[in-house]
Amino acid sequence: MSHPNASLTDADAAAERGDHTTALRLLKAAATEAPNDTAVAYRLGAEYAHLELFDAAETEMARALADEQDHPVARFHLGLLQITRGRFEDALQTWQPLDALPDTHALRRYKQGFEHLANDAFAPARERLEAGLAASGSAPALDRDMRRLLASLPPD
Template identity: 35%
Template structure:
């Protein structure tokens, strides 16, 4: 396992100079290939820099190495959802149903599952509940708030278009966004 000081350094580099974080993450992975946190971080960096195939591989590796790493599992499923693979996302998230009902990740999964089925009111309620419970990963709250903001106008059926379902449109917008 990578030393916590090295993890803190990686996080500091990512905050100060994101372009320098990926090479450092790869160096640390070479030294500690079994550390799921490093693979998760690398996957997040790759997703943010528009390299989805590599991002998916890194996030998947993090979950393979640490199946109980709930945040990595959530992010892998979120990445799959925003890549247009809702069934795969739900399968990835399935073990998160063991989390307590009021855990923020479980609330986020509940909200995103409602989104998959175009239940926008339920989506908003669950995501807001998750945001209220999440003090651990604030950047994730930003992503969930973006979804809420896109869902609010969709509560009015008159705003839907005939060309694409609201969920397809929303997921297309998120796919161009960030992954924290």
């Protein structure tokens, strides 16, 4: 039996080269081997989200948080999925614990950006998202999503 961390490394490599079928297979195998591993649950959820399998993505993200409430990247990603599905109030509730992060944390800044977006306040949203990109504490995939979001915002 392989170690889940090896499966995660192999899944990362497969996803990076665009082989999402292999990444998903490796992550599912890792989840079977280590059903309580929050990193595996999060990564499986992120891969499902990439493949636009949103129900499965939410289930896995929630599973990651059920076992480890203090997983801010999984928490932010779950809220992002909820927004994508038109459930902004659910996302705000999911994100509420991110307020405990330092104001310099990327995920807290991203959350603040979305709060501004909810009010069509594009300039402060842009500032918070850019500040999040300059900060640490996020994940490369989330940073890519925030860059795409920034590029899609109307000009000031």
